[in-house]
Each structure stands twice: as C-alpha cells, then as structure tokens.
Amino acid sequence: MPGREQGSVKSPDLGPFSTDTICHGDALDLLPRLPAGCIDLLVTDPPFAIGFRAQRLNYHRTGSHVLDGYREIPAHEYGEFTMRWMEEASRVLSPSGSLYVFSGWNRLKEVLNGLDQAGFTTINHLIWKYQFGVFTRRKFVTSHYHILFAVKDPRHYTFHKVEHYPEDVWVINREYWKGKKKTPTKLPRTLVQRILSFSSSPGDMILDPFLGSGTVAVVSQEMGRHFLGFEVVDEYYEFALQRLQEGRSSPALGGGELTGKKKHAEGEN
Secondary structure: OOOOOOOOOOOOOOOOOOOOEEEEOOHHHHHHHOOOOOEEEEEEOOOOOOOOOOOOOHHHOOHHHEOOOOOOOOHHHHHHHHHHHHHHHHHHEEEEEEEEEEEOHHHHHHHHHHHHHOOOEEEEEEEEEOOOOOOOOOOOOOOEEEEEEEEOOOOOOOOOOOOOOOOOEEEOOOOOOOOOOEOOOOOOHHHHHHHHHHHOOOOOEEEEOOOOOOHHHHHHHHOOOEEEEEEOOHHHHHHHHHHHHHHHOOHHHOOOOOOOEOOOOOOOO
C-alpha cells in the first residue's frame, strides 16, 4: 500500500504562525502566508453554498443553544472560492500530503472540478451516512455527506490500514450536545478520529482552514498530532478555542496553555 517513511518528529515551520494554535481570520487571506509543503494532512468542512440558516430548529434542537454567525458563500462564487483555496491547499501540502474535504451533493461538481484543477488525485469518494436528515415533503431526505480523499502523489502518501477491510461508506451518527452551546454544523469526533488514524501519524501537521467548532484541532490534540486552524466567524473561533483549552487542561493531556491568534497571525501588521 502507498505510505511514507516517518523520520524524527519535529515541530514544522509554519512561517508567521505557531504550531498547535488556531487563528481568527479568512482562510483565503491566511493560507497564502503558510510556507509551501509544511502540512501533512488537510481535513476540512468548508461552507456548502446552500443558503444555510444557522439557527433554524434542525433535529428539534433549541435555537438559543446554536451559535449564530455561519458564513456562507454565494452560489455563483462557489466554483472560484473552491478553486482558490484548493490551489493554496496543494501548495502548502507536503509532497506526500493528503486532503479530506466534505461536501454536500449540491456543490459536489465544483469540489470535484477544484480537486482536478488543483492537481490532486482523488483516491476515494467516501460517503458519511448519519442517522437521519431534515424532514422533507416532496423529495428524498438527505442523510449523508460526501468526503473526497485526495493526494498530491498517488504513489507516495500516508495510509495506515487500521482495519482489515475498510469500506468507503462510513455509518457514523451525528453528535448531540443536549442543553449545550454548539455550532450549527459540526463533525463527530469519531469521524475525525477515523480520518486521522488512516491518513496521519503521531507528530504530523494537520490543518483545517475552515475550523468551525474546532473538532479537527481538538482530535489532533488528543491523538498527538500538531495542528493549525483558521476560522473567520468570531463566535466559532472563541468556541473552538475554549474546547482546545479545556482539552489541554485535562490531566490526560498533561496540562499547559493554548495560545489563540485573534484577528491576525503572528508577524502581521
């Protein structure tokens, strides 16, 4: 199977950014400031351009518990938006780097085109099947997301076959945080753990340029990976930072402080 040799683990050079931090800012502004080839794995759930209403009462949840501020991309700009960030993703990934990007069915064409135009090779088109979707009257209920697993070099990338017969349909339930603050869209820990187990090694550098609730950074921290995250929405950034600080203070993680970068990365004017 394709794989990559693991040398000594060291902190990567992230240019103006610090390792194991999250930054408040627009990914399209921050990605170009990363050095080329500094990221081992990029995992992200970008905006879907579906006219999403952040505080609608999906799944009978309480609207006051859902953080507002979801930043949407206009549908007519989605192709260009996707192309711009994927070109930067290709640049910042190491020669053996991999990418996992989430997509709804309605913008899948733009995501697939973006991967091809940015020079990625798609290895798998995964399906994440969750327990149910939003009720509909005149069409089938959508109860899955697409996950595109792509690499820069199809002959040289990390893939740990942690299961004997890993299939491309993943049945993983959504997480429900009853009575707690939450972002309107969030990835389950189990899902991110699965991705990191297959496509990264301890000490690898994980990037999520559309951090949202912070799950990719939180799980990276828990699994001994380095991480960097970008988030443009104030409320989501603060929420993700709080989750990371709570995790870092856990005895299982050895305590310590976590520094967030608000508004600007280090070294910016």
